[in-house]
Amino acid sequence: MPLPLPRAAALAVLLPLLAACSEAQPQAAKAPPVVQTALVRLAPETEDRRYTGVVVARREAVEGFRVGGRMIARLVDVGDRVKAGQVLARLDPTDLDLAAESAAAEVDAAKAALARAAAEVARGAALAGRSFASASDLEGRELTRDEARGRLLRAERQHALARNQRAYAELTASADGVVTGVSAEAGQVVALGDPVLTLAADGVIEVSVAIPEGRLGDLDGGAATVSLWSDGTTYPARLRERAPAADAASRTYAVRFAFDDPQGRARLGMTATVALTRGDPRPVARLPLSAVLDQGAGAAVYVVGEGGRLALRPVTVLRWAAGEAVVSGLAEGERVVTLGVNRLAPDLPVRLASAAL
Structure with missing residues (x-):
């Protein structure tokens, strides 16, 4: 049965449109993947440890009589400077x-x-x-x-x-120095060798500190400096003595560092800080472990270059730490991919997860 003229005309107009809609649409271009990144910050691979100590003399002797008797005179007090051979006290x-x-x-x-x-x-x-x-x-x-x-x-x-x-009835100074302590008074009966006074000999001064047994490794191969609390003056120091056994009560080791003080600013008994520095002074980067990739040719990381394209950069892993890798071979400010590096490829365009990173 022939269609009426108006309906036939409508179908003639719609058929081309339906045919056009039925044709396959071109597929949209795939967007670049989103990656998590971090900026490279370089810093020396060093560790600083600080310990508080006291300035002491290298040689500090407890002076006493070589015979016993009643002491009739003590001729010096704490703080007095004495010369070698000077009479310090007398017995009856x-x-x-x-x-x-x-x-x-x-x-x-x-x-x-x-x-x-x-x-x-x-x-x-x-x-x-x-x-x-x-x-x-x-x-x-x-x-x-x-x-x-x-x-x-x-x-x-x-x-x-x-x-x-x-x-021996006259107690004489064994060296030039200063009296740092007194243990007996005139009228007291002392036995042979009893302490009468303490004499700190002139010469090299040191800082005595207590090092915990878990930090003894800081003493090996590190640089040391001594800083006075009184005025902040800092001196290069050198390890001179360490106790072979720990203190029974504190479980720390007595350690002495010697230093030169040509200006004479350090005084016995002053408080000082010993700083121990260990490690490599070269600047290195600390990256998450997930940023390092090894495909058999050595460690490498993906660096986001210009235009958002990736570049595979070889690096040297200096050491593995807890949750991070310490590496060299990167420049300050470079942006490194930190997640999903095993799914990426060189020269691949990427988008950053956050513009703030």
């Missing part, structure tokens, strides 16, 4: 004088006995020469003389010892 010398006089009397008696024994030997030799005395009698006289000679020698040694002990 009465008993020591008596001992020296007794030893001198023993020497005189031994000399007299030796002289008498020598005279007897001479008399015996004369009698034996005229056959008035036997050889055994002369031999006995000679033995008596030799014994007297030995007693004289012993008496002389005792006399010398008594004189020395009399001299």
